[in-house]
Amino acid sequence: MTGFQAPRTALSHGLARGFARATALAACASLAAGCGVIPGTTGGSGDDPVTVMTWAPEKTAATNKPGMPAMAKAYARWINSQGGINGRKLKVITCNDHNDTVAATKCARRAAENDVVAVVGSYSQHSRSFLGPLESSGIPYIGGYGVTSDEFSSAASYPVNGGQAALMAGLGEQLSKQCGPISLVRPDSIAGDQLPLLLNSGLRSGGHATAADQLAAEDATEYGGQTRQALTRVTSDPAATGCVVPALGDRTSTFMDSFRRDRAGYRAVRTGSVLGSVDQSLIDETGGRSSPYEGAYVTGWYPVTNDKSWDPMKKVIKDHAFGDNRIDPADPGVQTTWIAYSVLTAVIEKIGDGEVTTTSIRRVLDDGFKIDTGGLTPTLSWRLDDQFAAADLPRLVNPEVTFQVVRKGRLVAARKGFVNVEKTLVEAY
Known part of the structure; x- marks a missing residue:
């Protein structure tokens, strides 16, 4: 099985439709008239902070992932202590989706209202509720947990694992x-x-x-x-x-x-x-x-927790989580958030002195920028040629797992x- 490469020939109808929507959003963002302003496209210039959101369910009767937003906050404290990303501070807004469709929609709308440039390292079972608002606002969804198949078909989604x-x-x-x-x-x-x-x-x-x-x-x-x-x-x-x-x-x-x-x-x-x-x-x-x-x-999805490739994450947790017991380095949700923020950081570094916007982030991701996650995943890239052969999972770019x-x-x-x-x-x- 290792090294198998399925043929990547024709795009599914769903992918073509999603790609067209993303292309239209990018074109709209570049026009001065007729489209209005897409939320999130005007922030992140100069020394302005880069604002992102991370959401997950907390304090529910079913699935809870409190370590994911907590890891996002710890990552921001760490990266800001290093001077930020290209001199820009990282601002993280968190949201509780309550494992509920209405709350998930509210989180997505709140992301648009706050002009976030991306939703990063998040978990929600209600992708049909949050992906629509993100798509219409042009906001990329980087490193969702992959709990639903919709995360692997939406043009707004950039998954880091195979879900x-x-x-x-x-x-x-x-x-x-x-x-x-x-x-x-x-x-x-x-x-x-x-x-x-x-x-x-x-x-x-x-x-x-x-x-x-x-x-x-x-x-x-x-x-x-x-x-x-x-x-x-x-x-x-x-x-x-x-x-x-x-x-x-x-x-x-x-x-x-x-x-x-x-x-x-x-x-x-x-x-x-x-x-x-x-x-x-x-x-x-x-x-x-x-x-x-x-x-x-x-x-x-990833190497076992005692693998040395996790050492940088563990150091950040030790130095910047301040004993927050919600953050467990063995939790795959925490691990996914770490990887997703590593992707975000690499993309912003690639943008350099340019404006950090929803459009510029999507452009880097869509143009085939290759991201090395330090051995935690294979090299990640979301260009069309790197995407999946199965029609139901066209956005999947990492079909690799670990046996433990x-x-x-x-x-x-x-x-x-x-x-x-x-x-x-x-x-x-």
Whole structure:
């Protein structure tokens, strides 16, 4: 799989439409009459601060990502302590999308009202609510978490990872060689509906049968029924070790509490999941070596947390987060925000003495500027030739994942380097 390059021949109809919209916005911004002023196109000149926004859900009953806006603030304190970017201070506005469509729309409108030049390193499940306002305002969305497929089709979006699609496809590839019967336990939600398709594509690539699909409430307080059903299914073949795959985001730990209690009545099984549902801090909190995650297969976007490529981020957290316990360096949301702000910094440095605007940022990104993230991702570039072959994910430029496993209470690399899952994703869509 590594090094596979699918043919990039024809653009999908959705990409062509999105590209035309972005082109129209850029043209409108350059005209003195007839278009009006696109929000965000007039700031960032001279010594004016560069204003951006980061949003994420906080204090909700389901998914919460408070570390992402907190990491954005810490990054701004650090970069400003270094003199800013090309002498310009970075100003970060944060917004809580409350895991709600109305609040997500309000965050996007607030970004336009505050003339932000980009939304950076953010998380929201409600892309259909926020992408429209961003597109109409010409505001680029750099490094979203990738939780929805819309983030990989909008001309306003510049994703830094392969999103949930790459994780689940990669997990399928990883488990296809390790597991007997597999049961996927996933949210009964729009985002959750894509997970079986992707996991099964990865399983088929390794010659494995499809996984059983179990729905679960996104905000449940216990999962006893789901764990017993999953365990019964995956222990049906006495000659094979089955695997249970909880992909419930923040509620994965709640599922594993039930799993730990119920598994004693069944023969040995293994678990598999993706970063975002499982990370090192969760393993530590649930017992380390005695954690129910011991032996679990995990697929991530980035290198394991103890990789030296994360050292610059960890130093910034140590020196500029001031003990903010919302920021966990093992959290893939925090990691994504760090990478997204690194992209923003590289783009502004490329602009140099010119005006930093929504238009100038998009122009640099669209013209094929290549960004080195220090080994945290492959080199990133969003020119048309670098985009994805699957019609449903045309904005995806990084289809690489990492295979990890929990050994002696630590998430370690199960395979060196990145694994390219582009072929699996193309077949899934």
